[in-house]
Amino acid sequence: MKKGDLIIAIVVIIMMAFIGIGYLIYVNSMDNNRYVNIYVDRKLYKSIQLDETVDLIVEVKTEYGYNKIHIHDNGVEVLDADCPNKDDVRQGFIKMPGIPIICVPNRLKIVIEDKTSAPLNDAWT
Numbered sequence: 246m247k248k249g250d251l252i253i254a255i256v257v258i259i260m261m262a263f264i265g266i267g268y269l270i271y272v273n274s275m276d277n278n279r280y281v282n283i284y285v286d287r288k289l290y291k292s293i294q295l296d297e298t299v300d301l302i303v304e305v306k307t308e309y310g311y312n313k314i315h316i317h318d319n320g321v322e323v324l325d326a327d328c329p330n331k332d333d334v335r336q337g338f339i340k341m342p343g344i345p346i347i348c349v350p351n352r353l354k355i356v357i358e359d360k361t362s363a364p365l366n367d368a369w370t
């Protein structure tokens with residue numbers, strides 16, 4: 246390995262370390278002002294504040310379909326749905342703000358949001 250290759254490798258490792266440390270600081274600095282917001286047909290259906298003690302099952306029954314949502318461990322997942330492909334069930338458990346769970350046939354969107362932040366842009370906005 247040449248001296249230039251070694252310098253590049255060291256710089257890349259240092260950059261990766263800074264990114265990792267920054268990510269950990271960001272995740273640990275998030276306060277408990279996070280909410281699971283459930284939208285049906287672009288309208289807020291229900292908003293639940295997240296904390297470590299929340300263990301709640303929400304059943305969303307609308308004219309578009311049925312979804313069974315489990316909110317626990319500072320995150321959310323869809324347990325069951327009556328949509329044909331069940332993509333929302335397969336998306337699994339999410340804990341990070343801004344990553345939505347979408348069920349297009351049932352017009353459902355579930356996202357973890359911070360009440361103090363501006364809404365995140367997505368395919369609906």
